[in-house]
Amino acid sequence: MHVSPAESIDAMRAVATVGFEERGILRDTLLLTLAKSEDEKKALGACFDLFFAQPQPTATKQSADDESAAVSGLQSAPSAGGGQQPQDLGPLAQMLLSQDTAEIAAAIANAAGAAGLAEIRYFTQRGIFQSRMLQEMGIQRLNDDLDELTATNPALAERLTAATDALRETVRDRVAQALLLYGREEAENLRNEILRNAPLARIEPRQVEQMRALIRRMARRLRERFSKPRKRQRRGHLDVRRTLRRNAAWGGVPFLTAWKRKHRDKPKIVALCDVSGSVARVSDFFLLLIHSLHEVVSDVRSFAFSGHLIEVSDILETEAAEEAMRDIMSKVGFGSSDYGSCFADFERQWMASVTPQTTVIVLGDARSNNLDPGADILRRISERSKRVVWLNPEGRLTWGFGDSEMPRYATFCNVVRQCATAQQLERAVTDIVATYH
Amino acid sequence: MSQQKPLASIAAVESGLASQGYIASRQIATAVYLSEQIAKPILVEGPAGVGKTELAKAIASWRGLKMIRLQCYEGLDEAKALYEWKYAKQLLYTQILKDKLGEVLGGAETLHAALEQLHDFGDVFFSKEFVEPRPLLQALQQPKGCVLLIDEIDKSDAEFESLLLEILSDFQVSIPELGTIAAALPPTVILTSNSERNLGDALKRRCLHLHIGFPEQKLEERIVESRVPGISEKLRGQLVSFIHSIRTLDLKKQPSVSETIDWARVLVLLQASELGHEMVKDTLNVLLKYESDVEAALPHVTTFVASAGRRNAFG
Numbered sequence: 001m002h003v004s005p006a007e008s009i010d011a012m013r014a015v016a017t018v019g020f021e022e023r024g025i026l027r028d029t030l031l032l033t034l035a036k037s038e039d040e041k042k043a044l045g046a047c048f049d050l051f052f053a054q055p056q057p058t059a060t061k062q063s064a065d066d067e068s069a070a071v072s073g074l075q076s077a078p079s080a081g082g083g084q085q086p087q088d089l090g091p092l093a094q095m096l097l098s099q100d101t102a103e104i105a106a107a108i109a110n111a112a113g114a115a116g117l118a119e120i121r122y123f124t125q126r127g128i129f130q131s132r133m134l135q136e137m138g139i140q141r142l143n144d145d146l147d148e149l150t151a152t153n154p155a156l157a158e159r160l161t162a163a164t165d166a167l168r169e170t171v172r173d174r175v176a177q178a179l180l181l182y183g184r185e186e187a188e189n190l191r192n193e194i195l196r197n198a199p200l201a202r203i204e205p206r207q208v209e210q211m212r213a214l215i216r217r218m219a220r221r222l223r224e225r226f227s228k229p230r231k232r233q234r235r236g237h238l239d240v241r242r243t244l245r246r247n248a249a250w251g252g253v254p255f256l257t258a259w260k261r262k263h264r265d266k267p268k269i270v271a272l273c274d275v276s277g278s279v280a281r282v283s284d285f286f287l288l289l290i291h292s293l294h295e296v297v298s299d300v301r302s303f304a305f306s307g308h309l310i311e312v313s314d315i316l317e318t319e320a321a322e323e324a325m326r327d328i329m330s331k332v333g334f335g336s337s338d339y340g341s342c343f344a345d346f347e348r349q350w351m352a353s354v355t356p357q358t359t360v361i362v363l364g365d366a367r368s369n370n371l372d373p374g375a376d377i378l379r380r381i382s383e384r385s386k387r388v389v390w391l392n393p394e395g396r397l398t399w400g401f402g403d404s405e406m407p408r409y410a411t412f413c414n415v416v417r418q419c420a421t422a423q424q425l426e427r428a429v430t431d432i433v434a435t436y437h
Numbered sequence: 438m439s440q441q442k443p444l445a446s447i448a449a450v451e452s453g454l455a456s457q458g459y460i461a462s463r464q465i466a467t468a469v470y471l472s473e474q475i476a477k478p479i480l481v482e483g484p485a486g487v488g489k490t491e492l493a494k495a496i497a498s499w500r501g502l503k504m505i506r507l508q509c510y511e512g513l514d515e516a517k518a519l520y521e522w523k524y525a526k527q528l529l530y531t532q533i534l535k536d537k538l539g540e541v542l543g544g545a546e547t548l549h550a551a552l553e554q555l556h557d558f559g560d561v562f563f564s565k566e567f568v569e570p571r572p573l574l575q576a577l578q579q580p581k582g583c584v585l586l587i588d589e590i591d592k593s594d595a596e597f598e599s600l601l602l603e604i605l606s607d608f609q610v611s612i613p614e615l616g617t618i619a620a621a622l623p624p625t626v627i628l629t630s631n632s633e634r635n636l637g638d639a640l641k642r643r644c645l646h647l648h649i650g651f652p653e654q655k656l657e658e659r660i661v662e663s664r665v666p667g668i669s670e671k672l673r674g675q676l677v678s679f680i681h682s683i684r685t686l687d688l689k690k691q692p693s694v695s696e697t698i699d700w701a702r703v704l705v706l707l708q709a710s711e712l713g714h715e716m717v718k719d720t721l722n723v724l725l726k727y728e729s730d731v732e733a734a735l736p737h738v739t740t741f742v743a744s745a746g747r748r749n750a751f752g
Contacts, residue, residue: 007642010475014645017474018447018467025447028467036641038482038632038648248524249562251531 003034023052050181089149090141096163097156104167108174111136117178129175134168211422212321215288218426268299268357269432270385272346274364275329276306276337282393282420286363287328289425291321297433301353304328306335309345337367339405340374347377351384358385359432363419365394366406373405379412387414391428395420444473459488459495460660468647469496478605478626480590480636480644486693487649489629490588496625497584505579505624506586507572509593515600519610521569527562563614573604574618582622590640591630598640605643652694654681660694665701675712676701678745680724686737688730700724712742 003011011033020026027048035041095103115132142164149157242258271290275283290302294316304312310332315324354360360381366373382388390413392399392406399406410416417428444450451466461469469492472479481489497504507518545551570578576585587601604610608620628644630636652660658677661668668676677697684691692700700723709716717738725731 002638004642010477013475014471017471024463025467028464029471032464032468032471032645032647036638036646037635041646041648245524249522249527249531251528 007034047181050177053177089145090138092138092142093145093160096142096167097160099163104170107137108133108170111171112174112178117175118182120175120178121183123179123183126172126175126179129178130168130171133171133175137167137171211285212288214422215285215292215425218292218422268355269293269297269301269359269361270350270354271300271302271361271363272309272342273302273304273312274306274337274362275304275333276364277334278337278367279365279393280334283329283333283363284325285422285425286391287316287325288321289429290363291316291324293429301350303346303350304332305342305345306332306337307341308332308338309342311350336369337364338371339364339366339368340372340377343374343377343381347380351381354381354384356384356386360385360388361432362388362390362409362413363393364390365392365404366390366399366409367403368405370403373408375405375408375412378409382412382414388412389415389417389428389432391417391419391425393420394418444470446470453499454492454495455663457495457499458663459491460656460663461492462649462652462656465492465647465649468645472625472645476608476623478628478644479647480628480630480641481647481649482630482632483649484651484691484693485631486695487651488694489649490586492649493584493586493627493629496627500584500625502581502625503579503583504586505572505576505583506588508588509590509597511592511594513593513597516571518571518573518597519600520571520574520612522563523567523569527567530562565615568612568615573601574610576624576626577604577608577610577618577620579624580621583624585624585626587626587628589631590628591633591636595637598637602639602643605640651684651691654678657681657694657697661697661701664698665705667705668701669710672704672709672711673701675742675745676704679712679717679741682737682741682744683724683734686734688725688733689727690725690730692724696724696726712745714739714742717742 011030014029014033015026018025018029027045030048031041031044035044089097092107095107111133114136115129117129117133120126120129142160146157146160146164149160237260239258239260243254243256244252246256246258247254271293273283273286273290275287279286287304290300294300294302294313301311301313302316303309312324312328312331315327319327378388390406390409394404394406396418398404399410406416415431417424419425419428447463447466447470450470451461451463454461454466454469468479471477481492483489493506494504496502542551542554545554568574572585576583590598590601605626608623609617611617651657654677657680658673661673661677680692680697680700700720703720703723704712704716707716707720718735721731721734721738725734
């Protein structure tokens with residue numbers, strides 16, 4: 001969430017007018033002034049609740065009877081001659097014994113500030129922050145007091161022990177809450193960062209769901225960036241109506257001209273996706289990506305192939321990602337790839353869809369099982385189109401070894417990229433869409 | 438009316454809107470109160486039919502202010518939203534002045550002097566007389582202030598948003614020929630959006646962001662009560678609870694508050710005293726606007742009606 005200085009000033013002004021006596025109104029006010037979308041509202045609301053859900057000191061856990069007894073005990077203690085004892089105790093012990101929750105809460109808050117609790121990021125840091133906070137509050141002195149009291153005044157010592165346990169518990173809750181508040185995002189970022197850079201083929205099944213979520217988010221980002229109304233080019237035909245109006249003051253003599261605006265080239269993409277056995281582990285992600293392309297760009301035609309090639313635009317257009325992927329895989333998936341005959345299929349039936357504005361994307365490992373690679377067909381496709389982009393999930397080192405025909409294809413491609421991680425995938429797609437803007 | 442006095446408190450806003458038949462949640466009331474206090478526009482987002490436009494109307498009639506509405510659509514430009522020159526009038530005046538030209542320039546000895554004289558009324562054509570104020574400029578010119586409703590801002594082009602920025606933050610517009618025109622009294626500005634496209638950050642930053650969702654059951658009952666006075670309490674409870682069950686279904690378009698009110702009116706017209714299966718099935722098309730939604734809801738009607746009746750009996 002981005003909050004600019006101007007916004008925080010506005011928020012402060014708003015809070016100043018409504019006051020902060022009532023938490024609900026304060027929450028509404030901050031949501032109104034700081035959040036700028038429904039998602040942000042949810043996040044900010046959760047953050048607000050978390051921040052104000054600071055655990056109350058639980059020193060008053062004893063039952064009412066106990067407490068009154070304790071209070072009378074405390075009052076009677078000085079009169080009973082042991083009056084000096086509480087005075088000898090350290091400030092923390094006195095605070096705990098007096099059951100002053102407000103003061104204890106303030107002390108905890110101070111200790112949290114001194115220990116830099118807002119810096120907590122990972123759950124492994126909980127222990128160190130707990131002990132730091134207790135240190136700040138004077139746990140050392142408290143322990144000494146406890147030892148002393150156990151010898152001199154066992155009843156009081158028992159109460160102090162209970163209070164100390166309660167204090168520890170409160171501090172622990174406070175640290176856990178701070179971790180939730182400050183650390184959650186960090187943990188998520190770390191996980192996403194690792195996933196983004198992990199090779200798609202080596203992702204474990206349990207991570208697949210997260211990976212999909214990540215790619216979906218990527219698609220949304222692309223959509224947000226590129227689905228805005230396209231910049232229009234000025235200068236086209238003369239806009240007669242606006243020109244006449246603009247020049248009415250000069251008796252209709254056109255001094256100033258107004259032009260109709262012309263639309264720019266819309267992105268046109270033809271995507272060919274290999275779904276054969278050799279790339280089975282990554283084809284899922286490729287399809288997901290093409291699916292998201294369909295959402296970003298209006299003119300996409302996509303094809304899937306292994307042994308032969310079929311058009312899958314309709315499936316990707318109409319069905320949800322998961323179903324579409326299942327559908328496509330059951331139709332052509334997992335075969336052994338034959339690039340040559342697939343390119344031939346494409347040339348025979350769909351070559352007309354490639355125009356000089358079209359970007360052709362091929363997603364595949366270029367392993368054609370030693371069959372005819374059909375590189376000349378790719379050359380013809382390349383000549384007809386604006387450009388050909390090849391995204392290969394294999395590393396550059398393996399290109400050309402075994403049955404890989406990558407070097408031969410590469411001569412006819414404008415861009416050849418390795419595309420093994422989510423991040424590379426995102427960059428590649430961003431570049432492709434960006435050339436049209 | 439109290440247009441000159443500042444708003445007293447959030448509760449006052451709530452009761453003021455209620456007096457106009459608009460039952461506001463506390464969040465809405467807070468937003469209205471704040472927008473008045475710190476002079477910021479409110480950007481209202483939410484699904485269709487939850488009372489975004491209605492809110493502006495209620496504020497206007499409560500405060501006794503004129504409401505100026507600007508309906509946004511694709512291709513809306515400053516000539517339609519802000520101001521336009523009265524071309525016909527300008528043209529007419531030029532024609533008339535042509536005849537007068539000789540008289541005016543009669544006194545001039547040299548070409549230079551004639552030009553001087555022409556300069557003097559050259560500016561006349563671009564003066565306030567010839568400006569045709571459109572909604573945005575009108576709103577700034579109201580001496581008593583007004584409520585300016587910019588409806589469905591998400592339908593307009595991105596360029597139009599930028600045009601709004603000056604008005605929203607400083608309540609003024611700049612007309613190249615005339616200079617800056619500031620508001621007589623800052624209007625209460627309400628923008629509504631159905632989130633069809635993402636609005637720019639610059640626009641969002643200048644507004645209080647209010648999201649109105651579907652109301653809670655209690656609130657919705659109060660809304661129905663205020664809008665459809667003839668309805669019995671029993672029917673009202675059943676109806677609202679039925680609609681809340683309908684909203685749990687996966688529908689193309691969820692019934693919103695306006696549909697609830699329409700349906701309540703229909704049921705009152707049909708003189709229903711409580712919710713019955715047959716009646717619900719017959720009038721479901723008031724509530725659901727897609728054939729597929731009606732089909733999806735039909736099998737659930739019986740259970741929902743029964744549970745609505747039960748809830749009412751106990752609650």
